[in-house]
Amino acid sequence: MTEVLTRVLDGVTNGAAASVQTVARARPGLAADADADAQLHPAAKPPAALETVAGNGTAENGAARAIVLELAGISLSFGGVAALSEVHLSVRRGEILAIIGPNGAGKSSILNIISGVYRADRGHVRLKGQSYAQVPTQALADLGIARTFQNLALFPGLSVLDNVVAGRAHRVRSSFVEQIAGVGRARRERLDARARAIEVIDFLQLSALAARPAGTLPYGLQKRVELARALVAEPEILLLDEPMAGMTASEKAEMAGFVTAARDRFGTTVVLIEHDIGVVMSLSDRVAVFDHGRTIALGTPAEVQRDPRVIDAYLGVAVEDDGDVARGEGL
Numbered sequence: 488m489t490e491v492l493t494r495v496l497d498g499v500t501n502g503a504a505a506s507v508q509t510v511a512r513a514r515p516g517l518a519a520d521a522d523a524d525a526q527l528h529p530a531a532k533p534p535a536a537l538e539t540v541a542g543n544g545t546a547e548n549g550a551a552r553a554i555v556l557e558l559a560g561i562s563l564s565f566g567g568v569a570a571l572s573e574v575h576l577s578v579r580r581g582e583i584l585a586i587i588g589p590n591g592a593g594k595s596s597i598l599n600i601i602s603g604v605y606r607a608d609r610g611h612v613r614l615k616g617q618s619y620a621q622v623p624t625q626a627l628a629d630l631g632i633a634r635t636f637q638n639l640a641l642f643p644g645l646s647v648l649d650n651v652v653a654g655r656a657h658r659v660r661s662s663f664v665e666q667i668a669g670v671g672r673a674r675r676e677r678l679d680a681r682a683r684a685i686e687v688i689d690f691l692q693l694s695a696l697a698a699r700p701a702g703t704l705p706y707g708l709q710k711r712v713e714l715a716r717a718l719v720a721e722p723e724i725l726l727l728d729e730p731m732a733g734m735t736a737s738e739k740a741e742m743a744g745f746v747t748a749a750r751d752r753f754g755t756t757v758v759l760i761e762h763d764i765g766v767v768m769s770l771s772d773r774v775a776v777f778d779h780g781r782t783i784a785l786g787t788p789a790e791v792q793r794d795p796r797v798i799d800a801y802l803g804v805a806v807e808d809d810g811d812v813a814r815g816e817g818l
């Protein structure tokens with residue numbers, strides 16, 4: 488029975504990946520991007536750690552790791568629509584946790600609760616020993632959280648370097664006057680931000696493009712610049728909202744590699760929303776599956792892949808009495 492269900496999910500996994508690629512190909516500009524300056528595709532060689540750590544790097548020892556973020560009984564509704572109902576979720580230090588689920592399942596609402604965009608109707612978020620009904624967005628960086636967005640949110644006219652430096656803005660302690668004068672503490676902060684940005688840019692293999700205006704880069708590279716800008720803040724927890732949306736298959740593989748490498752190098756905990764199930768299964772230590780605002784499964788990729796509720800939510804597959812599956816309406 489399990490074998491049958493797994494085969495069904497495998498089939499969907501391949502189909503989902505293919506359909507995302509089709510969407511990516513159809514994206515205006517992407518074809519042109521593909522032909523763009525070959526230097527723009529520095530055949531992103533994944534950092535060395537990647538070649539040895541194949542996804543799921545912390546799966547086995549995850550249970551022993553400290554909890555860095557906890558959602559306790561979170562409920563959220565918009566008018567009569569329940570976006571989240573009684574969600575409990577603990578995130579462990581250094582893990583890559585993927586949030587998946589059909590459209591409208593509540594995935595973005597979860598990230599918005601964690602990053603303080605939404606205030607829960609009930610329940611709270613626990614971070615650094617504090618409980619919040621609404622996480623204070625202005626203190627997000629100080630709470631160790633950085634986030635990327637579903638749609639690109641770069642300064643297109645600024646260089647890659649300046650975009651990444653902007654990710655250190657929250658560290659500035661010097662006064663406006665000190666910054667204008669550019670001396671003392673302000674100068675040290677500026678040099679420190681630049682040095683950190685260069686380090687992260689190098690880590691993400693963007694050095695050759697550091698002086699280029701971010702807006703002139705192909706889509707996949709702009710997403711990588713966003714990752715750099717989030718990482719330069721040295722977050723303990725990195726929230727990635729569909730970091731691979733609209734990417735080609737090879738761009739997705741590169742991005743997945745960089746996410747894993749960032750976790751391995753900086754010990755960053757990663758919570759991400761991703762629609763490509765193939766990517767999710769190979770990248771994540773654990774997967775939280777949402778449907779209708781509830782967590783319907785939580786476990787390692789192998790565990791959730793076998794879970795009939797997950798298959799049902801994704802495929803509209805009904806498990807019949809004789810153990811066969813009947814395919815309903817898919818995603």
Ligand SMILES: Nc1ncnc2c1ncn2[C@@H]1O[C@H](COP(=O)(O)OP(=O)(O)OP(=O)(O)O)[C@@H](O)[C@H]1O
Pocket residue numbers: 565568569570588589590591592593594595596597
């Ligand atoms: N700002 C909002 N105003 C009204 N309804 C909202 C708002 N944000 C989310 N919702 C509703 O809450 C439910 C969950 O939405 P959410 O965006 O969290 O789902 P999702 O899993 O991220 O979906 P998708 O994969 O389509 O992005 C949906 O029914 C959605 O319409």
